[in-house]
Amino acid sequence: MAGFQSLPGFRDFYPEDFSRRQHIFRVWRQTASAFGFQEYDAPVLEPLELYKTKSGDEIEAQLFSFKDKGDREVSLRPEMTPTVCRMVGAKAGALKRPIKWFSIAEFYRYERAQKGRLRAFHQFNADIFGEAGPEAEIELIALLVQCLAGFGLTKDDFYVRLSDRDLWFFYLEALGFNEEQSRALLTAVDRFEKMGDDAFKGYAEAHGALPADQKDKVLAFLKVKGLAELEATLAPFKSDKLSARLTDWRKVLAGLAAMGLGDFVCVDLAVVRGLAYYTGFVFEAFDRKGDLRALAGGGRYNDLVKKLGGPDLPAVGFAIGDVTTGLLLEQRGLAPAHVTAPDVYVVIGGEAERKAAFADIHALRAAGFKAEYPFRELAFGKQFKAASESGAKLALIYGGDELAKGIVKVRNLTDRTEHEVPKNQVIAAVRDSLSGD
């Protein structure tokens, strides 16, 4: 027990853990594929500069970064977005639009590990490039919902909060704030849910105290919880920008409602999402109970591909994490049982019978059946016990008596019936017995 252990925030995946992880990946992959997204992958190690360019120099504190032996500044990837922007940007001219891509990959962040937040974790990333309209948001939010609903989670388990950074900027502009003030206010909005009034301290220090009537308007906007309320709040403002945004909002909500997903999505302008390269809609998925970290997050980032050296290409994307998703599935009893049961367990009389059994065991496996047998000679009683414990549906009995008659006994371990089949028809007999149920 002493000796080595895994690094803090890193996990070992024992077979049982691995099968839970695979189940999560399988649902994500199937769902993305049904939505017409194509899978890609990319290097785990990237130039450090890629992340600094996207997020600023401060980001290095949260990275697994180092100098390689060629003196290059590199970092394990903390997220997929810059990488996929680089990839798409490099070939944007040759890719058919809209570009719908997804990936399932491991990421690394040098942070203090807590429940639901580790240093190494997996994310499902889905992005749409080349579509400036809200149709891309509809597609992605629908995908996000289905990526969680695919596990059996319902509208009572999770929901998606939809907000809009552009709408906030246009609204604050209409209230008379300049861009710098607006950014400071959005930081306050982001923290308001957690800190309450103290969230505005930072703004007051930089730009002076916020007049009471202005603050009321900001708080009122932050508390908007529906489209009708949003429209009413914005009605007094004669702004083309605001009315254009409202048109997009109606499209997104109407589209999702038409897909039957209205109950999964709510308007919630309190969401603005932290470090902001987002340029329009932003959204986050949470469990309804609210005792877990965010399940997923994403939004539009129209400027990023260009910022990273590519063409001017609009983009929207989101990521779902495996850690929080796994915790939620566990809580709701939706984590699948770890199943290792073979299709058939072969009971072998003794050394003499072993060779005859081996021929059929291998033929069964080559035909795609999961076949198990005991490595060592065991009493029949033991073997039947082992067969039963293995979870196999069938036992094939290769005893001296049977082989002398040129047959094999097939025992149904569920109803405990037995029948004999000619040895040269074992595979067909197994296929028949298994297709029965």
Place this chain on the structure above:
RNA sequence: GCGGUCAUAGCUCAGUUGGUUAGAGCACAAGAUUGUGAUUCUUGGGGUCGCGGGUUCGAAUCCCGUUGACCGCCCCA
């Protein structure tokens, strides 16, 4: 990076004011059972009590340090 709680077998835990060789249940393995699965019984493997140091005749127990997990702060792409 800062504060708090915790750490005994693979898992869940017990372990008295510091006192002999640290225990239980579950799990795992063998046997009772050499041609049919249950139950039961017996037996076994597995611990330098997270790690290092200190106090003491004696430490799982007290003290200091350290590592890790969890909780809160910062951050959350």
